Amino acid sequence: MQVIPVLDLLDGHAVRAVRGERSRYRPIQSSLCATSEPLDVARALLAATGSTTLYIADLGAILERGAHVAALAALSGTLGSSVTIWLDAGFTDFASMKALFESIADVARSSDCAAFVPVFGTETLRDPRAIASAQAAGFEPVLSLDYRHGRSLGLLSHDDSGWWPSRVIVMSLDRVGAFDGPDLGLFAAVLSLAQGRSLIGAGGIRHSHDLQLAARSGASAWLVASAIHDLAICR
Incomplete structure (x- = not known):
């Protein structure tokens, strides 16, 4: 199972997530690096995990406070084409x-940029046709089924998998940064609907034993942040 490191962006900083309660997010204090500067944190996360994929949640955009366009362009241009x-x-x-x-792309203007993959989260997505439109435009979109305390978020049905793309995240927001362990019951429920799609878990990983349990659950990957910053899991 692949570990995909997560970088949360808010007010120009990489921040530490706390149960999906974004008002409590503060600039990251990490054992990996001495700064919350997004590029430094991104490099540290990728080095610590050996991953070539980085998940970024632009919380400024999600909270409708403005996307981190310049920071995202800098990350893409500096990390380079070996990273997605x-x-x-x-x-x-x-x-x-x-x-x-x-x-x-207009800001980055580099020929050696990291490729972006769009993640459509049900917390904000209003038009499920976005998935097919992104596929037709040459992207390989990922759907994030967003939950809080086991309840689905957003206006779209989570039970009809007909519109799901080939990769789907099971996002347990209340487990993010909570050190409560992964919600494997929820993951199993979504897996029963997945019809062979690749499922990625998110939230709750505390240590290597949690990763082992997650791997046995059928997950192809798991999104992780806090446990990496706290050196609770090793490459």
């Missing part, structure tokens, strides 16, 4: 995704 960035920026539809991607 999965970006959740609170997309409501395909048009909002396309507009942000074009804005980032």
Whole structure:
């Protein structure tokens, strides 16, 4: 099972998530590096995990306070084409995704940039046709099924898997940064609907034993942040 490191962006800093309660997020204090500067944190996360995929949640965009266009362009240009960035920026539809991607590309203007993969989270997504539109435009979108305390978030049905893409995240927001362990019951329930799709878990990983349990659950990958920063899991 792959570990995908997570970088949460808010007010120009990499921040530490706390149960998905974004008012409590503060600039990261990490054992990996001495700064909350996004590029330094991104490099440290990738080095610590050996991953070539970085998940970024642009909380400024999700909270409708403005996307981190310049920071995302800098990350893409500096990390380079060997890295893929999965970006959740609170997309409501395909048009909002396309507009942000074009804005980032205009600022980056580099031939050796990290590729962006759009993550459509049900917390904000309003038009499920965005998935098909992104696929038709040459992207490989990821769907994030967002939950809090086991309850689905957003207006779209989580029980009809017909519109799901090939990769789906099971996002337990209340487990993020909570040190409560992964919600494997929820993951199993979604897996029963997945019909062979690749499922990625998110939230709750505390240590290597949790990773072992997550791997046995059928997850192809798990999104992790706090346990990496706290050196609770090793490469």
